Amino acid sequence: GAVVSQHPSRVICKSGTSVKIECRSLDFQATTMFWYRQFPKKSLMLMATSNEGSKATYEQGVEKDKFLINHASLTLSTLTVTSAHPEDSSFYICSAQELQETQYFGPGTRLLVL
């Protein structure tokens, strides 16, 4: 089946630093990748949609300069949290989609900003 990986699985960083999270589709080409944020006891909140080779589309309220998304290839998308602050601590999940197929989710990345 379709496998999506994320790296790292968890990261702790100091306030003010930047953190990069990678999302890879391992056995298929993902024309579209999605980045979600999941709060405790809450649903997944879509942050942005990225299509390979083009700029990401951000959801309302998501700062594009803070959450930089790059989808340089059909198997890799990256989310960079710039100048991270404690309120950015969360669980970040990506999903990948091949053409009009179902979205497959990565295992998530736990970010803790001290």
Next chain:
Amino acid sequence: AQSVSQHNHHVILSEAASLELGCNYSYGGTVNLFWYVQYPGQHLQLLLKYFSGDPLVKGIKGFEAEFIKSKFSFNLRKPSVQWSDTAEYFCAVNEGGSTLGRLYFGRGTQLTVWP
């Protein structure tokens, strides 16, 4: 904007009990419907999906869901749950009849099954 409601936040059952988790959505047009499951410490996995055709869809691990258009519902069912079904269950909806584009998620239902 689409909204997805899962009315049961936490369901506790004994093994062999029957399960029904509610899911309602707000969009009046064509929709694709999904149920995802998240086992403890694992990532979201697709349980089943409805795009068109027979409104009763069968998924993995004995789960099924019924799309009732008139009620804007897509409830998840399993006749006899097992301890291993303990997980968080998310209903999701995609608008417009295309699987391209965003998924709207419900807030999830935590299912706990006691052996």
